[in-house]
Amino acid sequence: MPASAWQDRTFFSxxxxxxxxxxxxxxxxxxxxSAVRYPVxxxxxxxxxxxxxxxxxxxDEVxxxxxxxxxLGGVILVAPQGGLGYWMDQDGVGATPWATYVARDLVQHIDDTYRTVATPAGRAIGGLSxxxxxxxxxxLNFPDVFTIAGAHSPSIRSRESAPAFFGSGGAFERRDPISLAKSVDVTKQQFWIDAGQDDSWRSGAEALRDALLERGRSVEFHTFDGGHDGWYWGDHLWEYLPFYAGAFARxxxxLPR
Structure with missing residues (x-):
């Protein structure tokens, strides 16, 4: 695993x-x-x-x-193209619904195209920064799709620092992971959060951890040496990926061998 180099594909959203x-x-x-199905x-x-x-x-090497x-057993890895909009559904003229594109369109396409474990238990979503x-x-917005999430050096925005497309009031709260963690009643999800000791975004990662724990969610939290950069992310893939394998098992x- 992987069986070959990553394959570049397209689909219509x-x-x-x-x-x-x-x-x-x-x-x-x-x-x-031909009969084996894999988590994603x-x-x-x-x-x-x-x-x-x-x-x-x-x-690949990790x-x-x-x-x-x-x-780590057999899993399908999928890396989609996004934009600059924090992978969220935005409001207003010309706004882009990035979250729905991933959770509905992309997931459906992957389930239709590959032999997946096509249930929330068989899907994880992770991201960096x-x-x-x-x-x-x-x-948190699509608990019917994902039961596992990994936040690697998440750049959590406060109301004061958030770009305008985050919205205000209730709109901001629907897009802010900390607000969602405090309000969404989902206790069967599993989360990983990590941040570098020298990462200027670390306090936001810690606040997200605390909000999830307060609602009874399963959270694995780590701080490692390093900052907010590619060196850090590459160095700690060895820790990230086994979390997903363990979460699928739970x-x-x-995971097929």
Whole structure:
């Protein structure tokens, strides 16, 4: 795992009204096991990234090493293209519904195209920086789709620092992971949050952790040496990916070997 280099694909998103690219990695044995289904991890890029960002941090080598060590079984990895809108549904003229595009259109396309475990228990969503914010926000807004979320160095915005497209009042609260964690009554989801010791966004990650714990959610929280950069994200893929494998197992989903 992966069975080969990542494959670049496209699909038409009805929500966005246009064709969008994504990358997919299929596990070793996918081609030969016609009856075997695999859980899926959706990986969201950061503010300045693209759908190939995770490849630049060595995810292929790390995933293969973890499989060799018995810490990761067969999973499908999907990395979609987003924009600069924090992976959220926006309001107003020209606004882009990024969250619905991922949770409805992309997930349906992946389930229709590949042999997935097509249930919430078999889906995880993770992201780095802006994508970490987006992963938790999407999981909390679409609990019928995702039961596992990983926020890697999430850039959590306060009301004062948030761009205008976050909205205000109730609109902001529907897009803010901390507000959602305090209000959405979902206790069966599992979360991972991490941040570097020198990351200027670390206080937001800690506040998100506290909000999730207060509502009885399962949260695994870590701080590691480092800042908010590609060196940090690449160094800690060894910790991120086994979390998803364990979370699938706790959901009763077996990762094929």
């Amino acid at each position: 009805r929500t966005l009204g246009r064709t969008m690219p994504y990358r997919v990695s299929l596990p070793r044995g996918y081609a030969s096991g 991890i959706y990986l969201l890029h950061g503010l300045s990234g693209r759908y190939d960002e995770w490849n630049g941090y060595g995810i 995933a293969s090493g973890l499989v060799h060590d018995g810490k 802006m994508g970490g914010h987006g992963a938790v926000q999407i999981a 959901n009763g989903v077996t």
